[in-house]
């Protein structure tokens with residue numbers, strides 16, 4: 012359902028009412044995801060986000076109703092990607108495309124880095140966001156094929172840019188826990204990097220903080236090893252799931268990425284501002300670079316600036332675009 016012209020509060024209260032009505036009805040269930048946006052630049056993106064939240068809602072329902080095992084949290088029509096052989100062929104056919112989103116430095120709004128984000132293009136006219144296929148691949152472990160494909164792509168692009176005399180900057184790549192749990196993870200990174208002939212300093216490994224709950228993985232030791240090999244480490248989605256102060260005190264890392272859920276709140280919630288300001292201060296003291304993610308408005312940027320945030324990423328500065336477009340827009344000769 013697309014509801015144009017509704018103020019945020021009204022939109023949210025209607026969504027809440029709708030959810031409550033379904034919850035109260037024992038016969039008719041529905042999972043609901045919604046997304047409000049002030050303006051519409053990219054309707055598909057907004058729909059995809061609402062869709063992802065709908066699957067989250069579904070997940071919560073099935074978690075609390077364990078008798079049902081019918082649940083799938085991904086688009087059913089993409090189930091074929093769970094087969095590693097099929098996935099490999101889709102990668103070979105260039106149906107997975109690496110997009111890049113700039114990270115900018117706040118005072119001058121210059122691009123100082125980028126994040127690589129995967130997209131799936133089953134047909135020329137369709138672009139599928141990772142929220143629709145990564146959860147499925149995480150279940151099967153096939154996601155590592157994607158992660159390493161992206162890493163390899165980024166290394167060869169960096170090499171090409173350098174050969175073309177462009178001024179390059181570090182690019183970050185997301186890694187799922189399946190990849191991080193591989194015994195030779197760091198060795199594989201080093202090998203790809205070496206064979207591409209680029210320095211590991213140009214690569215940042217993004218790890219999501221909820222990883223700490225994965226017991227079989229000694230995240231602290233892994234981070235030490237990754238950094239020991241010369242790569243930087245970023246903790247992604249900081250502020251989403253757990254109390255994170257323990258992480259700050261127990262592990263040395265290079266970059267903290269403040270999750271967009273906090274950024275969305277920062278302009279209007281003084282408590283969020285107080286937290287962000289304190290995190291920025293801690294990062295300053297510990298020599299960690301802090302990047303705020305998901306900035307969409309000038310108001311948010313101004314509030315973050317006042318909190319001491321100096322690095323930013325978000326639609327306000329640039330959406331993820333394909334590598335060719337990224338080169339034209341952000342790389343200087």
Ligand code: C2E
Nearest residue numbers: 128129140141158161185186187305306307324325326327
């Ligand atoms: P992430 O690593 O936290 O990446 C940031 C996400 O926020 C991206 O979504 C990006 O498009 C979106 N974003 C950036 N600026 C804004 C903004 O101003 N507003 C809003 N609403 N969103 C913004 P995307 O590309 O859909 O990726 C979603 C997640 O999928 C990523 O979150 C990351 O966890 C995962 N992912 C993406 N590529 C890969 C990959 O190659 N490997 C793995 N393992 N995970 C990946």
Ligand code: MG
Nearest residue numbers: 126185217247
């Ligand atoms: Mg990330």
Ligand code: MG
Nearest residue numbers: 247248268304
């Ligand atoms: Mg993030």
